[in-house]
Amino acid sequence: MDAATLNQKLWKGYGKAAKYIGPAYNLYRPTSATNPLGNGPIATLNASFNAQDMTYGKPNIYGKPLWYALVDGTQTQVGDYLINAGKTFFIAAMQDTLPILAVECNRTLSIHRPAQQGAVGAVGYGGNTASTETMLMQGWPASVLQGTKGEKNETNLPGDVRTPWWAILLPAIAGVTLRTSDTITDDLSRRYVISSAENTDLGWRITAQQAQT
Template sequence: MDGATIQNRVYRGYAKAAAKIGIAHDQYRPAGALTPLATGNKLASLPASFNAESFTYGKPNKYGKPTWYAIVDGAQTRVGDYLVGPSGTFFIAAQQALLPILAVECNRTIDILRPQQQTGVGAVGYGGDTDDNETLLMQAWPASVLQGAKGEKNETNLPGDVRSPWWAVLLPALPGILLRTADIITDDLGRRLLVSSAELTDMGWRITAMQALT
């Protein structure tokens, strides 16, 4: 018996388990940079169950931990797909051979923009960033946006100032879109985050960003 046959049997087992204990979730496969959960991107409705990385279902998830094991028919899903249903909104982060399917729970919806790059020299007009000169890279993407481990001291350092929060952002990768330092993230709460680092991994983007305070 070869690895491919074993993998197919594992996914069939997941499908049978999901049919017993899972709840129907809509499956979406992003087709472009805008609105991945658009009606046209819906592929199917699949039974799915999520556990806190424990197939015994013996423990709850904890604060600041967005990753789950997904019990779903892995033959029908692939990395980057979204599953949306009563359990929440998740994207498939990894389907590694013979290993559990790793999913990331999304708690926010974000847009990503790129500020204008100043190309002129000498006496030019205002070259700062404004809403009008930002380029939209990605729109309405569910993502995990959780509090980071540190805060940045405000430059004015007044007695009443608070540190600027840092955030850890997880997001599926999209072919043709490369994120970089200084890109801007806005979310459905109206927050504005400045990307400090963007690491492209085989599980998608891992981003650290500082909240812009006004």
């Protein structure tokens, strides 16, 4: 049996098992950077998610957005979303003969690029404002979890707290490259500035500093 056939049988087996133990999820496949879920679901699949291993022997813990997905992998692709009434996941990896890796999403993000000043001399205010930003991605479910303990405030007043850092995971989409200083807003109206953005084979892995509380 060749590897491709083995994968198909393995993923079909996941789907059969999920029908007995997993609830129904709507499957979404983003085709637009600014409207990833706008085309509606393309299928409904049963899916079950388990943490740490494939034995269902351990609960998930704080700060761990990664889950193994028991779902019919012949119907899914990397970057797809699985959504039901209470949970949202995106498929991060479908590696040969290995469990399907998914990321649990807890926020919805939009990403913008600040305007770049191209002129010289007296050109007016050059700071970043929402009205001059370019939309890169809009309405993307993502994982946003606490990163390091935060950055010390430069003013260092007695009541100041550290500015938090966040670890962000979201799918990649063709034609969009994120970079340092791009800004992010979420569904809680928090604002972040990207410090680093790595486009991995599992999607975007981003470190961002919160710019607005």
